[in-house]
Amino acid sequence: MPCENARDQRIVVIDDDDVMRLSCRQILQKAGYQVETFGNGHDGIRRIQEARPALLIVDIKMPEVDGFEVIDIVRKIDPDLVIVVITGYATIETAVDAMKAGAYDFLPKPFTPNELRLIIGRGFERWRLTKEAQRLRREKEDVERKFVSLVSHQLKSPLVAVKQYLDVLMCISREQLPETAAEWVHRSQARLGEMLTIIHDWLALSRIGSGSLCDCRAATDLGAVAAAAILEHQQGPGGVEVSFTASIPPDLPLVRGDEVSLRTLVGNLVSNAVKYNRPGGAVSVNAFRAGSQVTLEVSDTGIGIPEAALHRLFDEFYRVKTPETRNIPGTGLGLAICRRIVSELGGTIDVRSREGEGTTFIIHLSLAEKNAGIETQSGECQ
């Protein structure tokens, strides 16, 4: 591909009118552009494919391949190509059609050299801005990737190593440690565990953002995912003692989304319902079909969420700060992850809560396209 700077000046003109080609060439070359002209669509398209100019001027009305067909084909070759249409009939309809087809601007015949220069100048400005925006986006993605890699490897590895030493130390030498030392090591293990969880959650978020998680083509049995999440938390390690009820119809249709993302989503909600509950409290999980969607409700009879906090609940790193939540561990990323997953899968998530009474999270997810149940995906997201 030619270097961007050289492309900056290159124009292809396609027009079956000899006079028009000649005058465009003269005017634009004088203005410092590199101009190539072609008398028919085929030759022009071929040249665009080879030379990748920044800008195309094309006549709408031509024999054989007309301007609309040219636009259609070259858009696929180079979506960034700036197209200016020349139209003999200065009707609004033709111009609108050309813009809809992907043209950037149009020149009604006859036009003055000044009008041509002005529109072409604007077209190149547009092209430069598009390229600049792309460059900045690439740069930003590159920085994000580097940061993810930094966090996932450079930051995580030392934490893992430190925690591994402490884990082994407590396993083989606990008896030889003075009581205070053992207690401090134990606390250090817990704090390191918290940090590793934050890193894990943060990486999960960034993976959702980069599109490497959440497969909309997959179809998953949300009922089975919910049942598994409940089972996991029933058998899970201690914490708050709560009872579970579930209402999940066996014929619940498959929803859009991969199992890994949905497990994370439902797992986070059930885990919250347990964490922010009270001894003797209850967690209920209800799933049902509602039109072209499946609804999943996860309710608890826990401490509830202050109304003022509800609108920030799904923000990254946001945690409700009350005396009751002070000793509940969490990264502030769980619900942010939930919201990202749901939105990637084209669904919605809402919350209803009363302080002191409990909270309900409601998810709506679309039915999977292939609901015959043949192509259910239980595989992994890479």
Place this chain on the structure above:
Amino acid sequence: MSEQKTVLIIDDDRDFVAAIETLLTHYGYRVATAADGRAGLQEAKRLLPDLILLDIIMSERTEGFFVLQEIRRTAALSNTPVIVVSSIYSDQPIFRISPEAGWLPANLFLPKPVEPARLLEEARRLTGGGGSQATVAGGER
């Protein structure tokens, strides 16, 4: 332990290796270590260990995957149990890779940091107390 079993740790993190070596030695295993994939393969072929602990991301991002493929291609090692120990794997469902997926012929995945009790239990199972290798070599050719 009636007969001393040998475990080979292939990992480029010195501290992780030191911790796990101490743990396994404490519980009666003979431990050998290698700091990269090539040395690991050499040691594996020379020692024919009863168990291999293998890290995935060493100096190359996917070094461990190739080491594992090579282990499975080596006749003397093709049935040696391998535990992939890596921080890219996590207990959380979001990064769950299951040995059953077939593309990585390991017997087991354990996330770093490794829970000592869990590692000891799996090591005991895989090195002989009649431990079956039900999940070996999924899609391996």
